Amino acid sequence: MSITYLDAIREAQAKALADDPRVFLYGQDIGNFGGAFKATKDLAKKFPGRVLDSPLSEDAIVGMAIGAAIEGARPIIEMQFADFSTCGLNQIVNQAATLFYRTGVPCPIVVRLPSGGTPGSGPFHSQSMEALYAHYPGLVVLTPATVEDAYSMLLGAVEIDDPVIFCEHKFLYNHLKAESLPAEAEPIGKARIARPGRDATIVTYSAMVHECIAAAEEVATDGFEIEVVDLRSVKPLDTDTILASVARTGRLLCVGEAFPWGGVCAEVIARVTAEGFGLLDAAPQRLNAKDTPVPYHPALWGTHRPTASSVASAARQLLEI
């Protein structure tokens, strides 16, 4: 059996629906059609009345999920693309994220965001929005990079009593395959050493994990072993695991597909330098997408976002310092 990242997301939702009667799904075209990416294929049939097509209304989708959560339900909602969540952002950051702090009533919703770039998707179907949501207090922001994590972290997300922004990467949907779904899982909030090394640490997440591993393999031909840390969760951020890796390697490169200003890479560097300044043998570096909208044409897109090759050259530069 071969299971894709997308299958994992569907299976996790199927299991959540089967295990917990409080779970229901709401979003555009997720019912009989099974969703724009087929992440909910057959679920409407298997769980009648619990997989509901919404109108084209992101604000209402999120708002309804929050109301349902207040009443004890555990909704999973799908934004058709992460980019459209800007239209539901107000409900996410001001209503879902503040509910527990203000009223003491938790808000267990999962907002699925099909995220990140794919060739030819352009400025409005490619965004990585984790930094916007992680900036706001009250949200948990997850960025699974593997089939196993897509499955177990989505299941975990449904169990969390707080609003979870679940950033799935569209580029991994069908590209990434595993043999089977995991029975056990690393806890949410813990980072993972995706590739051990000793000469430098690359901290990354989501689809960039694979670019970074490829880059590390490339740099290994020069005799350098790069450790790749997959954050898994960008809020909370597992500073301890990062620091432990930097303690081993002395060098840090952060790689993210999002826009460069602020965001995960800046946050990681701020934490490492505040808490682990003495561990660093060289200036910590970062590599992000360029500071423009995500371009439509694949030739431009390939340069806009970091790739194995641009990561490898950033890593080489870091190692030469």
Place this chain on the structure above:
Amino acid sequence: MSITYLDAIREAQAKALADDPRVFLYGQDIGNFGGAFKATKDLAKKFPGRVLDSPLSEDAIVGMAIGAAIEGARPIIEMQFADFSTCGLNQIVNQAATLFYRTGVPCPIVVRLPSGGTPGSGPFHSQSMEALYAHYPGLVVLTPATVEDAYSMLLGAVEIDDPVIFCEHKFLYNHLKAESLPAEAEPIGKARIARPGRDATIVTYSAMVHECIAAAEEVATDGFEIEVVDLRSVKPLDTDTILASVARTGRLLCVGEAFPWGGVCAEVIARVTAEGFGLLDAAPQRLNAKDTPVPYHPALWGTHRPTASSVASAARQLLEI
């Protein structure tokens, strides 16, 4: 004569309206009423037909400003509170911010965001949203801290051909006074040494500049001279001025009123450590608001955000390292 920060904002708008027939104002209650904070008082009378009350529709307000800008106008729009700009965020980050890159047509709009906390304003009338907007490519994000900058930077913002997010601080509106309006101004995009020093650098912006100067005065009684850098613009960020200051002092503390994850402080630290690692004698530190919604009660609010006293203790800690 004594001129407040709020007066400066009103005067800048009056001058822009007087000097440039393409300028008009649009927003909730800004017409005869003069705005929730009186930032447009009397302007509707002075400039008939050019200061228009909008419906309660942030998305439409921003969208209409963009359309007007395409047609050659230079709209200044007011969000009644920065916090409500989440309802217009989609138009800002996806339409205004991408227009020039996509079509080559610039988008000269100014979005005025009455920002930041004041006692008793609570989770939805206190937010500092610069990080959200600075994260997106295509926007200029300004954060004036003085009466002079409120005036000259708003005038400058109207002249910029790109969308400007103008983060005015509500706490400064009536608290901050100057003798007169400036005739000349530092260019937008340049940071300013708000207080010279030699022992440590505090990088900050907006209302926190004043807390940091007060903290520096306090720490000066211990014999340490802290340099305070007022960023003025958080995007673009004037890394050179920051690096030059850190080169002098060897120590860096970043202070911001916004939520801690990501944001200006993380961005500043990421840049300084990447480009000026060797200048640092100690781990760079930051101080932000706490990672919760902004609390309503002044007793909580006073602890939630950085203050002169918490900045002073963070600075002392940095100096002792």
Place this chain on the structure above:
Amino acid sequence: MSEVVKARPKAARDEGQEFVKAYRIMLSARVLEEKLAALYRGGKIKGGVFLGRGQEALSVSVGIHLRKGDIFAPLIRDQAGRMAFGDTILDTLRTYLGSALGSMRGRDGNIHRGRPREGYYAMISHLGAMIPLVAGGLLARRLRGESGVVGATCIGDGGTSTGAFHEGLNAAAVEKLPLVVVIANNQYAYSTPNDRQFACADLLDKAIGYGVAGHKMDGTDLGACLKAVGEAISAARSGAGPQMIVADLLRLVGHGEHDDAKYVDAALRKKTVGRDCLAVAAAAIVENSWATAEELAAWRDEVETEVDDTANRVMREPEPDPNEEDWCAISTPELEDHFA
């Protein structure tokens, strides 16, 4: 006082029972709000004060027709409706005066209060945003098999211009949820008059575009409000889908207590919409002999005493202590993010 009571015939008393009950809640809200205004002027309130004077008849009609188990998401000017739904003088004062013992614990304040677990949702400031919340609450109730539940939420003329209003009401209509949206058309959104807010002849014209039932009434007339809101809530409860209520009235105070409301057209104050619903209801009570003017005065005295006593008590209560705060925005402490 008891002598005066004896003077009224029993039948009229029964007939007017609901009306009088509603009136007394309106009166409590009015008196409490007058106190809030005084405390605000005296510098005792943390933050702003936003009152519902002139809107009590409509508001109370919503709260009074809801039952335990229903959902209510009041808005700015719903002190009366809140009290009818179970909110107390004590908690209101605690929230405004900044007592640590209030339901919001100093974390939020004034009109931003509620007890979501009791179906009493706590509004956020962003107008329109509560509509999909109530719809979602109702959807969850339906999914777990509950019926006969109603959810009501209030909004102003200005709030109808928000995208959230549109999306929330439309989504509720598609699901045919028992949602009652109560629009208080008080002619202004802050300073903005209706003619700068919408272009339809009447806000009720919006109902057909959502495929929901519409109800219109004079918001200064308690009897009319009780009747129309009661009908709308019954219709929702019996499965007729979302109901839209539009009441015309005027806010008889500023937008907040900082606002002198000079922008209000003086002519409006002389029209029906400008009547004080509390005075109109009082007159109806006396006219119908449901109570005497003296009784009304006594009721007011009674509430004033309760409000004053409660305020005095609350002012001695502790403020929230920042050192006792856990400063954690989520309910799962293991997932708290830590900043150096």
Place this chain on the structure above:
Amino acid sequence: MSEVVKARPKAARDEGQEFVKAYRIMLSARVLEEKLAALYRGGKIKGGVFLGRGQEALSVSVGIHLRKGDIFAPLIRDQAGRMAFGDTILDTLRTYLGSALGSMRGRDGNIHRGRPREGYYAMISHLGAMIPLVAGGLLARRLRGESGVVGATCIGDGGTSTGAFHEGLNAAAVEKLPLVVVIANNQYAYSTPNDRQFACADLLDKAIGYGVAGHKMDGTDLGACLKAVGEAISAARSGAGPQMIVADLLRLVGHGEHDDAKYVDAALRKKTVGRDCLAVAAAAIVENSWATAEELAAWRDEVETEVDDTANRVMREPEPDPNEEDWCAISTPELEDHFA
């Protein structure tokens, strides 16, 4: 061919002039889109392909009634309207095939193209978002004293559920702007049928709630579309404020070329909404003797040749070169932010 032409009486030709002109644009759009679909299947297209098959009659009617100096913000299925407003086969192919010479220079693609300086706005994906843009463009024109300008924008049944639609149309109505909102009710938003999208009996019921004029028509009938859209645009031009147009029709392709549209109710295809507007228009032309079937076939051949030739030419054009990009999102280089 010229012999055939001679057979028709001159009067009928004139009468049908606008109809035929519109038909020929529809035909160009159709042929061009067929080519795009073929190129997509052949793997030549960068990104997705979203076609307007079945919606050409409505779309062309919008573009054809607009003048130079008007504003047009087309949406997904408006190839015909775009061409009527001046967009070309060449630029369409350049954008889809990823030529560096296209108006979007590879930075954006497919339906996200335009030339804002020429009043031809480039849609963003977020549905509803173009409505306030056109309103704002019209407001700016008014502020600088221009009159007689019209702005038109198109949207689908699904798009009417967005907050942006609501806020934008309402704000335009308050300003009484010459905005024409054209709603193509093609019965589905992606896979979502009307009954999961809205609960009103007809989308036109929304017009009264905004205080705007409404126009309804059979979107498969070119004559009806030309007439109703023409009236709406004239009304807007002469100062009657925003106009809402609702046309019933069916998209005769998938949502995008990746979509087999199996979810479409087969019964709908047999109804009036399911007719192919191009075939219906062709039949009308022949029936009215405005042209012969042979002429129609010749017109198609002509466009096919042009489309094929243009595609071949464009496929030899250079791709955008990332090394020549300045990678700057703003127009003021001094304010560019620099990342290490």
